Amino acid sequence: MKKRRVVGASVLSLVMGVSMFATGAFGQQPNSQDESFRVIIQGPTADKSQAKKNVGVRWDFGADGFTTTVNSKQYQALLKNNNLTIEKVEEVQLAPNKEAAAKPGGSTNSGPSDRTPWGIQAIYNDAAIQATSGGNGIKVAVLDTGANTSHADLTNQVEQCKDFTQTKSPLIDGSCSDGNGHGTHVAGTVLADGGSTGQGIYGVAPEADLWAYKVLNNRGSGYSDDIASAIRMAADEATRTGSKVIISMSLGSSAKDTLISSAVDYAYGKGVLVVAAAGNDGPSSNTIGYPGALVNAVAVAALEDVQQNGTYRVADFSSRGNPNTDGDYIIQERDVEVSAPGRAIESTWNDGSYNTISGTSMATPHVSGLAAKIWAENPAMSHTQLRKELQDRAKLYDIKGGTGAATGDDYASGFGFPRVR
Template identity: 60%
Template sequence: MKKVKSTLFSLLIAGSLMSPANAATLGSEDNSTNNVGQEKFRVYIEANNQSAKQSAKAQYSARWELTENGFSTEMNEKQFQALQKNKNFTVTKVPVVSLDPINLELGEDYTTEDRTPDASAYARASQQVPWGIKAIYNNSSLTSTSGGSGVNIAVLDTGVNTSHPDLANTVEQCKDFTTATAVVNNSCTDRNGHGTHVAGSALADGGSDRGGVYGVAPDADLWAYKVLTDSGSGYSDDIAAAIRHAADQATSTGTKTIINMSLGSSANNSLISSAVNYAYSKGVLIVAAAGNSGYAQGTIGYPGALPNAIAVAALENVQQNGTYRVADYSSRGYASTDGDYVIQQGDIEISAPGSAIYSTWYNGSYNTISGTSMATPHVSGLAAKIWAQNPSWSHTQLRSNLQTRAKAVDIKGGYGAATGDDYASGFGFARVQ
């Protein structure tokens, strides 16, 4: 069994201030034959006013405009240092979100089932209803799933293999936020596997022949947004733009939307946090991985740690103290907030199956991996199923219902797990019934 571990991390380097007059001289400075400092990187420019913003946009090509007077772009070190001296701008390097080889969102255990399709037919799943799906349905004899009609699940990840037979019928949107162009429609190729696996747990429908794997809510619509590259890394501005785009799409189409982010960072990034708050204000439910940095306290990553996101802990298919067990790797909140049943920054909210999860894979096959990344789509799928049954509910009513369901299935297994609201499992394990 090959072990793959990673966690998403980012570092925000604050820039100082400088003036438009200096910006006008940057072009000639860059044309120097000296190549030192010419490698480009992503930055976010925040202007003091619209006039200064337009001046900067005339100099640099805007990628994402995520604030009223700001935009992201690329520049080299010489340009960055010069712009830092301009009093009309605040310039920050955009954090790179990467997979860390020590602690991963991709999972603890990582095994690929050799079911790559040949030219004539796809190999079918050996586990049509994986243990996590049976657990969340509370039905060990389950042979298929249903629900989620009319609800969108936006999977912000490494992309999705939208041709996978168990996902092809669910795809409504497929967009790439990682290319040189700001966004590319009808493109979300996944060469990593993580995003396809996540999507499968949320809404795989077994395929046209019903011989494939099932997710929690197979009737939901998939919005596959590629925000991480094939290596599993990406920029926070791309992620923030995708969050805002999903929220705007939900508003323009008048549909219920859930954003699934099986990614995280140890640092709170302002672009992503403001995007989460924006989406939440638009009636979108945000579900995010807690992270795999447990079992120490205070290890929940962002955006999961944000109050407007549901942080999901990972359960193992192991019974302890009469309940499922929270995995050791699953990040924890703080024991000081145990028992309050109030979601604050850095709290676990809900637990779901996350270890040894079998699901769809990028090459048309299937894979078993573990992590809070795998637990998160179980909650997103459950939310879609419940919302479809209660279309008049707001996202806050839906969230309250998920919490109520979680309270009904207390988790007492694993480090930090205890009776009631605790820093390891949150309110408990939310289930279909």
């Protein structure tokens, strides 16, 4: 079981027009006692208990083991216990040239160029829409680079703000600062409310509540154990507060991670709907990333504002699923489920202004917001009924444009584009 550090569908490029799922090199074992690294430790209860006393605990996953940060001397000491299995929680780094090329363009400080951008108009199926509504009482946990909770278009919706990325403390409540911009942008597409001045931008469901969970650092990368813990916490908070919760994850990796997979199953089992980006490694087939590729996550592909064959077109950068399952309308692992606007999406930015960026990261919050709007209107629905409703609405607007898109369920666009009406 190899643990990998997961990178968001994350640092975006206006030049390239896409965000990238990075695939960099693993970190190396420290050469001195002063260097440290993350590990997951598994084994018999008694041995784990002693190890916890010796090296401490960051996250405890029960039967799946616990994670901690150790130096080289501690690591070597742990290896002497043959009853323990110790794996590094590996790190995936953004390739430096991609990171440099992926800096977003300038923000607009005078206000958004359009208070209801094309993605909002498309998902509402209304080119003349001036404002959005809905989502009241639904909690959307955005697991990302954090959020600017003081942004005029978001501040009224913030209910929780947590940071899972700090090294000295696994969880800081009340902190979720976004030094990247990606998380603020995603949150805005879900639920921006137009701002108190009436000059701001709108998201899909402006009455929903934001749970801003910072699981990626300001470079757009994060450890899988932190992400898994945030998923589990959102699920536990759903139970504790008696809330209907949607987890929105515009992040991913090409490899399946056991901790994250288990956490998604845990959340789904608690009645939480999980929505995740398909990735940005298209247009070839079988390029979908995880956790979007998991059966218990709704994988979202990206559409662009271009008409082809009478429908919107799937962007070339959008990752594709498995063509062998085309036409079955059954979600299996590595299947794209639905599509939504993802190219040239304007939304809130971390400096209090607005920015236009692209990626399946941007498509995902459109679907998360739509799910919140539908759930608020139909509170008796279970999360599985809500998911079916998304699928049924997607079938009403089949996507036939873009590589791999075809009539019916296909590996590029999934069931289609779900909309408000």
